[in-house]
Amino acid sequence: KAGVTQTPRYLIKTRGQQVTLSCSPISGHRSVSWYQQTPGQGLQFLFEYFSETQRNKGNFPGRFSGRQFSNSRSEMNVSTLELGDSALYLCASSRQTGGNEKLFFGSGTQLSVL
């Protein structure tokens, strides 16, 4: 069974630009969550999508948005990039939402904002 796939692996952008990251979950998984990891920090929850609906959102500005498609694939968008948005963005999938689910992570997209 293929794991969680994130593209692209690395991305370099400049301040003010926007970026779209993509995530393909494990086959059969309907929940996709996004996390941000910055140096020295743990993973910070961005949002979760389940059955094309945003289930929950973390404490991030509105510049961070996402969506989920009918095949459970998800995209995350960051508009008007700031230097502080440089981070590793991780996508995780699970079969269901809540109910003591395990999250399976992709390798992440390393975003650098110059």
Next chain:
Amino acid sequence: DQQVKQNSPSLSVQEGRISILNCDYTNSMFDYFLWYKKYPAEGPTFLISISSIKDKNEDGRFTVFLNKSAKHLSLHIVPSQPGDSAVYFCAASDPFTGNQFYFGTGTSLTVIP
């Protein structure tokens, strides 16, 4: 506000000995906990979980202990192996927010051959 804390940024252990990684949390609503291992340039890999109805869960060399009154959990690795060298994260969730997990800042474990 860090609701899950791993107060030891790093830990070194001799091969074959026990590694104990600790995690504290502040939110009494947390009822499900996960441990992940992360190598550089890779995503976190699930290790073991525990729900609040248990105080211990074992899987091979890995055992997680939960002390709800102290809001503390620990991961024991016995025996430690050089391949266990990685960053370990604990994570917690409550019953109301789906798959929103709160992660600690991680402990870097080095197992010395």
